[in-house]
Amino acid sequence: MNETLTNGKKTTVERDKVVLRFAGDSGDGMQLTGSQFSFTSALFGNDLATFPDFPAEIRAPLGTVEGVSGFQVQIGQVNIYTPGDLADVLVAMNPAALKSNLRYARVGATIIVDIDAFDKRNIEKAGFSNNPLEDSSLDAFNVVKAPISSLTKTALEGIQLDNKSIMRSKNMFALGMMYWLFDRPLTDTERYLDSKFKKMPALAEGNKKALHTGFHFAETIEALPSMYKVPAAKIEKGRYRHISGNVATAWGFMAAAEKMGKKIFYGSYPITPASDILHELSKYKHLGVITLQAEDEIAAVCSAIGASYAGQIGLTASSGPGIALKGEAIGLAIMAELPLIVVDVQRGGPSTGLPTKTEQADINIALYGRNSESPCIVLAASTPSDCFEFAYMATKLAFEHMTPVMLLTDGYLANGSEPWKFPKMSELADITVPMATPNGEAYLPYLRNKETLARYFAVPGMPGFEHRIGGLEKQENTGNVSYDPNNHEDMVKVRAEKVERVANYIPELKVMGEGKGKLLVIGWGGTYGSLHTSVSELWKEGKSIDHAHFNYINPLPKNTEQLLSSYERIIVCELNMGQFASYLRSKFPHLKFESYTKIQGLPFTVTELKEKFIDLLK
Amino acid sequence: MAEVAIKEEKPKLTKKDFASDQLIRWCPGCGDYSILSAMTSALPQLDIPKEDIVFISGIGCAARFPYYMNTYGFHTIHGRGPAIATGVKLANPKLSVWEIQGDGDALAIGGNHFIHALRRNIDINILLFNNEIYGLTKGQYSPTSPTGLVTKSTPFGAIERPFSAGELVIGAQGNYYARTIDTSPKLMTDIFIKAAKHVGTSMIEILQNCVIFNDNTHGKITDRENRDDFQLHIEHGQPMLFGKEKQKGLRLNGLKLETVTIGENGVTEKDILVHDAHEPDATLHMMLIRLKPPEFPMVLGIIREVSAPAYSQRLEEELKHSSQKSKYTCMDDLLNSGETWEVK
Numbered sequence: 037m038n039e040t041l042t043n044g045k046k047t048t049v050e051r052d053k054v055v056l057r058f059a060g061d062s063g064d065g066m067q068l069t070g071s072q073f074s075f076t077s078a079l080f081g082n083d084l085a086t087f088p089d090f091p092a093e094i095r096a097p098l099g100t101v102e103g104v105s106g107f108q109v110q111i112g113q114v115n116i117y118t119p120g121d122l123a124d125v126l127v128a129m130n131p132a133a134l135k136s137n138l139r140y141a142r143v144g145a146t147i148i149v150d151i152d153a154f155d156k157r158n159i160e161k162a163g164f165s166n167n168p169l170e171d172s173s174l175d176a177f178n179v180v181k182a183p184i185s186s187l188t189k190t191a192l193e194g195i196q197l198d199n200k201s202i203m204r205s206k207n208m209f210a211l212g213m214m215y216w217l218f219d220r221p222l223t224d225t226e227r228y229l230d231s232k233f234k235k236m237p238a239l240a241e242g243n244k245k246a247l248h249t250g251f252h253f254a255e256t257i258e259a260l261p262s263m264y265k266v267p268a269a270k271i272e273k274g275r276y277r278h279i280s281g282n283v284a285t286a287w288g289f290m291a292a293a294e295k296m297g298k299k300i301f302y303g304s305y306p307i308t309p310a311s312d313i314l315h316e317l318s319k320y321k322h323l324g325v326i327t328l329q330a331e332d333e334i335a336a337v338c339s340a341i342g343a344s345y346a347g348q349i350g351l352t353a354s355s356g357p358g359i360a361l362k363g364e365a366i367g368l369a370i371m372a373e374l375p376l377i378v379v380d381v382q383r384g385g386p387s388t389g390l391p392t393k394t395e396q397a398d399i400n401i402a403l404y405g406r407n408s409e410s411p412c413i414v415l416a417a418s419t420p421s422d423c424f425e426f427a428y429m430a431t432k433l434a435f436e437h438m439t440p441v442m443l444l445t446d447g448y449l450a451n452g453s454e455p456w457k458f459p460k461m462s463e464l465a466d467i468t469v470p471m472a473t474p475n476g477e478a479y480l481p482y483l484r485n486k487e488t489l490a491r492y493f494a495v496p497g498m499p500g501f502e503h504r505i506g507g508l509e510k511q512e513n514t515g516n517v518s519y520d521p522n523n524h525e526d527m528v529k530v531r532a533e534k535v536e537r538v539a540n541y542i543p544e545l546k547v548m549g550e551g552k553g554k555l556l557v558i559g560w561g562g563t564y565g566s567l568h569t570s571v572s573e574l575w576k577e578g579k580s581i582d583h584a585h586f587n588y589i590n591p592l593p594k595n596t597e598q599l600l601s602s603y604e605r606i607i608v609c610e611l612n613m614g615q616f617a618s619y620l621r622s623k624f625p626h627l628k629f630e631s632y633t634k635i636q637g638l639p640f641t642v643t644e645l646k647e648k649f650i651d652l653l654k
Numbered sequence: 655m656a657e658v659a660i661k662e663e664k665p666k667l668t669k670k671d672f673a674s675d676q677l678i679r680w681c682p683g684c685g686d687y688s689i690l691s692a693m694t695s696a697l698p699q700l701d702i703p704k705e706d707i708v709f710i711s712g713i714g715c716a717a718r719f720p721y722y723m724n725t726y727g728f729h730t731i732h733g734r735g736p737a738i739a740t741g742v743k744l745a746n747p748k749l750s751v752w753e754i755q756g757d758g759d760a761l762a763i764g765g766n767h768f769i770h771a772l773r774r775n776i777d778i779n780i781l782l783f784n785n786e787i788y789g790l791t792k793g794q795y796s797p798t799s800p801t802g803l804v805t806k807s808t809p810f811g812a813i814e815r816p817f818s819a820g821e822l823v824i825g826a827q828g829n830y831y832a833r834t835i836d837t838s839p840k841l842m843t844d845i846f847i848k849a850a851k852h853v854g855t856s857m858i859e860i861l862q863n864c865v866i867f868n869d870n871t872h873g874k875i876t877d878r879e880n881r882d883d884f885q886l887h888i889e890h891g892q893p894m895l896f897g898k899e900k901q902k903g904l905r906l907n908g909l910k911l912e913t914v915t916i917g918e919n920g921v922t923e924k925d926i927l928v929h930d931a932h933e934p935d936a937t938l939h940m941m942l943i944r945l946k947p948p949e950f951p952m953v954l955g956i957i958r959e960v961s962a963p964a965y966s967q968r969l970e971e972e973l974k975h976s977s978q979k980s981k982y983t984c985m986d987d988l989l990n991s992g993e994t995w996e997v998k
């Protein structure tokens with residue numbers, strides 16, 4: 037609903053939700069600008085979701101399309117599940133940013149450009165043949181030509197800063213403009229700047245000055261005829277904070293460790309987009325975290341296996357190429373029946389692929405990427421904040437069932453952020469490790485719990501439980517090396533059965549909607565936001581459409597088959613060639629699964645999903 | 655109710671306590687038997703509880719070692735032993751961790767983990783069983799096989815140059831390197847005990863005979879007639895003397911070592927180099943590592959033993975430092991840290 041109010045000489049337009057996109061050179065500070073805007077809006081009471089979109093190169097040549105870094109955020113007075121398809125407001129700090137981001141602006145969007153950056157050289161570098169601000173190519177938009185660089189420079193005269201520092205403050209000018217446009221206070225960002233530049237007061241002053249100058253500039257110019265008003269959302273009561281997927285993942289593991297009274301051992305080799313988990317965990321040694329930046333991906337997983345064997349929480353994370361290298365070692369943990377958690381922050385592949393772009397194409401490697409019969413528990417997180425819950429759950433399942441767990445997240449979840457109603461530690465489920473206890477008899481390392489089939493665990497340092505395990509097939513109960521044919525078959529089956537029985541310990545699948553009808557939309561992992569938004573919008577239009585989203589990939593929730601049988605058509609949507617659809621077909625051969633896929637390194641847009649679903653409902 | 659703690663005097667462990675009940679499946683005559691025996695002799699002398707001892711191995715004949723020890727043991731995957739042992743040690747620093755490797759496991763498929771364990775100075779003991787051949791895969795050349803060696807995969811002789819384990823240790827900034835041989839049980843036992851006491855990565859190369867695929871590969875230094883002239887047993891603080899009557903020794907001549915005989919050409923015992931295993935500068939250690947017959951004896955014993963903080967000790971220091979600096983003591987603190995807000 038749009039409502040126009042008058043506010044002095046300017047008008048105010050009220051909106052349910054608005055999408056902003058900041059774009060500039062990698063060094064222009066667009067990620068910071070975007071996250072400050074998001075943070076201020078969260079404190080104001082909006083719901084929101086963010087999506088940073090940055091290049092693989094750290095600093096590609098200035099002014100080129102390759103070096104453009106973007107940050108998109110959707111804020112709303114309604115619940116927000118995605119960063120939005122197309123921007124209502126685009127800030128482009130140079131011609132290259134305009135060139136590469138124009139496609140993300142909706143028709144009629146307000147585009148704010150730094151007119152000072154539109155010189156002949158930059159225009160050519162961006163690949164424009166003419167100055168786009170002077171031909172008719174932007175007629176469909178409301179273009180605001182703001183002299184951001186020159187006004188920042190003028191405003192900061194007299195502050196003891198070098199030219200480079202002054203120019204780096206121009207992102208705050210742009211942010212100031214946005215704060216005026218959305219009627220936001222400057223105080224939150226001011227507080228942030230004071231704290232960030234505590235030791236460099238001139239920088240704090242310069243940045244704040246730029247912020248204010250931008251704010252007043254926006255107020256004054258006539259090109260911005262109206263302010264947007266996005267009132268606070270009605271969100272669930274409680275205490276909130278902002279969190280990104282990778283941080284939530286790290287914290288989920290730390291929470292599990294605290295609950296178990298164990299240390300985390302995180303073996304890791306740096307890889308985009310998983311490295312932030314390493315950065316985050318390495319801050320918290322005093323909270324019981326050991327991080328080892330290993331010599332390679334194999335050492336990363338092997339050291340984690342060693343740590344699990346010695347009684348702590350062995351953890352490793354990577355992205356596709358690293359997961360491929362870890363395969364043999366994960367097989368060892370399956371064979372030795374040791375707890376291990378492997379996070380795969382998926383990115384575009386194969387091979388090096390698209391390191392900074394998102395994809396969901398590692399479900400097959402998670403399920404099958406090891407030699408022989410080697411089933412893993414596979415989980416997938418679906419929002420930045422629920423990475424916490426699934427990291428916690430991954431640890432719980434790995435230890436309670438004594439087997440490796442793969443946790444799938446992706447670049448979109450890892451870097452995306454949202455407000456999170458965080459739990460208290462006392463609210464989290466207990467984690468009970470099946471430790472061996474002295475019973476007067478010799479310890480049998482492969483004696484199993486009758487219900488879970490998890491073996492009873494003894495770790496070095498426990499007197500009287502000395503034993504040997506390894507990657508060779510072992511005799512049941514004793515764990516002695518065994519080449520007996522029937523024993524091997526039994527052991528293969530019991531390891532598989534152990535993973536299957538995890539279904540008894542995970543929540544049932546819930547469907548959003550009627551529980552029956554014409555069309556069921558299935559998704560898994562990081563596509564939750566766009567699928568949920570599309571389906572609920574169509575639902576409001578009275579369409580017979582439901583959404584089921586999978587976080588438990590292997591084993592599947594017990595009620596899966598029963599739920600799926602209640603629909604005329606099922607469409608499985610995923611960011612790959614249809615891997616989950618194939619998996620479901622193999623599990624439920626009598627059901628028909630249609631597949632809708634996208635492989636562009638980008639999330640689904642709500643628009644494209646709705647179009648597809650409307651088409652299927654015809 | 656008052657409780658009285660009864661201090662139980664634990665019976666002293668013996669060699670037998672460390673032997674497992676598993677049938678040993680190495681070939682008859684394999685050098686591994688004597689290494690196993692030296693190990694079960696050494697461990698009771700260390701005064702470490704059995705439950706605190708862990709044997710880790712990768713793949714290969716040598717890697718079966720943990721199954722034959724009645725301690726904790728983990729037979730893992732090819733070449734990755736040092737990485738797994740690193741995780742074990744860092745997860746529980748009080749454990750005595752022994753890592754068993756063959757020459758293929760340590761220096762071919764696992765070369766990366768081998769050098770990085772040394773570089774980090776992880777407090778583990780690495781035993782490298784060097785028989786210069788692949789045994790378990792039935793006789794291919796290894797990264798320590800001499801050039802020209804005819805094997806199943808080099809029917810015309812190996813054209814590659816071999817690695818020297820000791821040189822890699824020095825290159826990886828290792829602080830402890832000892833070399834011994836499967837025919838010297840006393841030397842092995844002695845070195846195992848000292849290696850266990852050394853803080854940081856202790857790397858012990860054991861020249862070991864593969865009776866099936868590379869028999870007598872170390873024969874030139876073990877043959878009865880050569881052994882005194884081709885083995886130099888060094889000890890820290892002692893002159894480097896060898897030969898039947900200990901009449902031969904090593905002397906530094908310019909930038910090179912030379913063999914001299916006491917009493918010949920005016921050479922006296924004062925001219926003979928005295929071994930300093932504790933010298934941080936590895937130049938002379940490297941020269942000793944490189945010596946080999948027939949020009950020189952093969953140097954056996956602890957060649958390098960330099961003290962430096964182990965990785966886990968540095969980790970401990972870092973932990974103290976970060977605890978002092980931190981504002982949070984638990985997860986609830988962390989969850990509530992920074993900017994949070996209440997939705998009412």
